Amino acid sequence: RARSMARRTGLRCRVLDEAAMRKLGMGALLGVSAGSAEPARFIILEHGKVTGKGRRRPLVFVGKGVTFDSGGISIKSAAGMGDMKFDMSGAAAVFGAMQAIAELGVGQPVVGIIPATENLLDGKSMKPGDVLKTMSGKTIEIDNTDAEGRLILSDALTYGQRYEPAGLVDLATLTGACVVALGEHASGLMSNDDDLAAKIEDASRITAERVWRLPMWPEYREQIKSPVADMKNTGGRYGGAITAAALLAEFVGDTPWAHLDIAGTAWSSNTRPYIPRGGVGVGVRLLVQLARNWGSRRK
Numbered sequence: 432r433a434r435s436m437a438r439r440t441g442l443r444c445r446v447l448d449e450a451a452m453r454k455l456g457m458g459a460l461l462g463v464s465a466g467s468a469e470p471a472r473f474i475i476l477e478h479g480k481v482t483g484k485g486r487r488r489p490l491v492f493v494g495k496g497v498t499f500d501s502g503g504i505s506i507k508s509a510a511g512m513g514d515m516k517f518d519m520s521g522a523a524a525v526f527g528a529m530q531a532i533a534e535l536g537v538g539q540p541v542v543g544i545i546p547a548t549e550n551l552l553d554g555k556s557m558k559p560g561d562v563l564k565t566m567s568g569k570t571i572e573i574d575n576t577d578a579e580g581r582l583i584l585s586d587a588l589t590y591g592q593r594y595e596p597a598g599l600v601d602l603a604t605l606t607g608a609c610v611v612a613l614g615e616h617a618s619g620l621m622s623n624d625d626d627l628a629a630k631i632e633d634a635s636r637i638t639a640e641r642v643w644r645l646p647m648w649p650e651y652r653e654q655i656k657s658p659v660a661d662m663k664n665t666g667g668r669y670g671g672a673i674t675a676a677a678l679l680a681e682f683v684g685d686t687p688w689a690h691l692d693i694a695g696t697a698w699s700s701n702t703r704p705y706i707p708r709g710g711v712g713v714g715v716r717l718l719v720q721l722a723r724n725w726g727s728r729r730k
Contacts, residue, residue, distance in 0.1 A: 433474045433545070436526065440533035447473035455566055457586040462563040463579045464548040466503060466556030471548035473587070474522075476529045479540030481594055488597040489540035490725060492529070492718055493587045495580045495603035496522030496547035503550050503576030504558050517710055518580070520697035521602035522547060524714030531719045539726030544591050546583040550576070562660045566590065567682055570660040578664045580605045581678045588682040597725070598627045599688040601679065602714045608671030610695035617641040618696045618713065621676035624687035631689055634720035640713055642691065651677045691717075 437444035449470050452461055457473070464471035474496075481489040497518040501507060507515070522545040529543040557563065561573045563582065566589040571582065580603050591599050609619040620642040622628040628644055635642045651673045654666030662681060666674025676690045696713045699706055 433476060433526070436530055437476060440530055442529060442533050443477040445475045447475075452586075455590070456564070456568075457566045457590075458564040459566070459571060459582040460546050460548065460586045462557045462561070462573075463497075463503075463550050463582050466551040466553040467549035469498075469549055471546070473590075474543075474545040474547060476525075476543035476545075478529060478533050478537070478542070481540045481542050487540055489542050489594050490722055491542045491544065491591040491594055491596040491599045492525045493544045493546075493584060493591055493599070493601040494521035494523070494525030495519070495584055495601070495605065496545045497580060497583070498547060498549050500550045500577070500579065501552060503552060503556050503579060505576040506552060507577060514698065517698045518604050519547070520604050520693060520710060521714070523710065524602050524693070524697075524712065524718065527712055527715035528718035528722070531715065532722050535719070535723070537719070537722050537726050539722045541722050542591070542594055542596070544587050546587045548583060550579045565682070569662070569681060571678070572657040572660040572663040574663045574665040578675070581664060581675050584679055585682045588679060588688070592684060592686055596686060598624075598630075599683055599686050600627075600631070600691065600718070600721070601689075602691045602693055602718075604694040604697050605692045606672045606675050606694055608675075609692040612645075612672060613643055613695055615695045615699065617643040619672050619692035620644045620689060621647050621673060621692070622689040623647065623680055623683065624689070627687040627689050630724065631691075631717070631721060634717050634724060638716040638720050640696075640717040642717075645673055645676075647673065647676060647680065652680075
């Protein structure tokens with residue numbers, strides 16, 4: 432699908448297979464994909480001049496692409512598992528945004544990155560207690576295999592830094608905790624950069640895709656400490672949306688970064704005036720508006 436869309440719109444597209452991911456050291460993404468018969472893919476879409484001399488520093492968008500999430504060894508309950516195909520909504524938003532950005536001819540260079548995999552049960556699946564080594568070299572102890580989205584995003588965010596982006600934004604149906612906090616009415620926004628967060632909030636007001644910023648205090652990082660690794664992949668029951676973001680923050684360095692938890696907004700159980708029941712494409716208009724606003728700024 433990515434290759435077809437890229438040919439149609441003029442985007443550049445590269446798709447890495449598992450051998451290429453292994454060479455890059457993407458142990459977190461490969462750890463999640465180990466239980467699936469469908470091999471993982473790592474998709475890169477590029478719009479405009481994103482590398483080389485004379486370029487304008489690009490925006491990089493990363494979308495969680497778990498095409499089906501059983502929870503792995505820490506299996507989900509049967510109720511509602513059929514809807515877990517929507518766990519690739521972050522990836523879908525990046526696909527849609529990149530297509531629109533190309534077709535609109537937005538002046539800002541943009542890169543879209545999608546780590547794509549299933550999270551299933553198998554004799555080869557990762558297990559609670561395992562330690563995975565990420566592309567960055569940092570290690571993550573697996574406390575719960577159903578906290579897989581942050582694992583695949585950790586490698587994708589590390590890869591995204593190769594572009595030295597002006598801003599790095601990830602979207603993910605990441606936590607039920609964010610749904611508990613904000614319901615279906617707003618996406619959770621967490622960021623290490625006030626200026627980038629404000630630009631996302633500005634774009635949100637224009638597109639009516641509401642976001643609500645949550646804090647990123649150091650105490651949340653304390654919750655994901657591990658005695659055997661650099662961090663563990665869950666931080667307990669409290670503040671779950673923020674402790675997930677605290678793990679992601681470990682893989683962005685000093686790059687201006689924002690995380691959008693779209694678990695509550697990506698899927699609608701009811702038909703609304705202009706949004707049918709099911710996947711609603713949340714994030715597409717927001718990312719496009721952010722890129723358009725960014726492109727209108729002086730270099």
